[in-house]
Amino acid sequence: MTRTPPDRDGDLEGGVREGHPNRELWDPRPRGLRAAIRHRWQNVGMVLFNSIGTFIPSHFIRQGMLRLWGASIGRDSSILRGTTVLGISNLVIGNNTTIGFRCVLDARRSVVIGDNVVIASDVHLIGGGHDINSPEFAAWSVPVRIEDYVWLAVRSTVVAAKIGRGAVVAACALVLEDVPALAVVGGVPAKRLSTRDGNALQYSVNYRPFLQ
Numbered sequence: 001m002t003r004t005p006p007d008r009d010g011d012l013e014g015g016v017r018e019g020h021p022n023r024e025l026w027d028p029r030p031r032g033l034r035a036a037i038r039h040r041w042q043n044v045g046m047v048l049f050n051s052i053g054t055f056i057p058s059h060f061i062r063q064g065m066l067r068l069w070g071a072s073i074g075r076d077s078s079i080l081r082g083t084t085v086l087g088i089s090n091l092v093i094g095n096n097t098t099i100g101f102r103c104v105l106d107a108r109r110s111v112v113i114g115d116n117v118v119i120a121s122d123v124h125l126i127g128g129g130h131d132i133n134s135p136e137f138a139a140w141s142v143p144v145r146i147e148d149y150v151w152l153a154v155r156s157t158v159v160a161a162k163i164g165r166g167a168v169v170a171a172c173a174l175v176l177e178d179v180p181a182l183a184v185v186g187g188v189p190a191k192r193l194s195t196r197d198g199n200a201l202q203y204s205v206n207y208r209p210f211l212q
């Protein structure tokens with residue numbers, strides 16, 4: 001999986017959080033006219049997609065709207081109805097990947113999802129948070145990366161982590177750290193339950209149900 005999201009103009013304030021070296025302080029306010037116009041356009045896209053587009057029973061229309069606002073979506077992938085996307089232009093989805101109903105993809109920093117990934121319904125991918133001890137309630141962010149053949153089971157939540165190739169996140173798990181390839185993790189916070197057989201990673205997901 002080599003895809004990367006497009007660079008954003010001046011959104012990162014720089015610096016890292018002590019104790020969390022990969023957390024970048026994040027200021028989402030646009031700087032400069034070009035960034036301000038782009039920010040407004042993105043907001044229009046988010047409002048239209050999340051309040052109307054995501055509920056239209058057509059893969060063509062839903063994915064068309066996401067692509068219009070800058071998402072990269074590969075071939076034979078699907079995003080089922082009711083999924084919310086924040087930061088549409090920073091969303092990258094590979095081929096033969098399926099994302100279930102009512103998921104939340106917070107790509108304001110970036111969400112990159114590989115090929116043959118299955119994301120079940122009501123899964124949340126969250127790319128950041130706040131420093132609870134900062135007098136400014138400072139925001140931080142980390143890119144979220146879901147590699148090929150990952151299965152994120154129903155109602156799981158991934159906060160600012162990378163999920164390695166072929167890993168499985170069990171139902172209702174809360175992932176707060178990177179998950180290695182082929183690991184099966186579950187619980188709150190998620191811990192390793194077992195290891196998946198790497199020979200299983202040969203299938204093509206290709207799930208695009210009519211009108212869903």
Ligand SMILES: CC(C)(COP(=O)(O)OP(=O)(O)OC[C@H]1O[C@@H](n2cnc3c(N)ncnc32)[C@H](O)[C@@H]1OP(=O)(O)O)[C@@H](O)C(=O)NCCC(=O)NCCS
Pocket residue numbers: 118119120121152153154168169170171172173184186187193
């Ligand atoms: C993760 C999962 C695939 C594991 O299935 P499995 O390999 O058959 O594992 P088992 O049911 O034999 O359970 C193995 C261990 O993991 C634990 N476990 C299973 N699911 C768990 C979960 N969601 N959270 C925490 N622990 C879990 C079991 O209690 C068991 O623990 P033990 O060894 O101490 O008894 C499955 O439990 C799961 O979460 N499925 C999700 C279904 C789903 O989302 N469907 C939507 C369709 S896309």
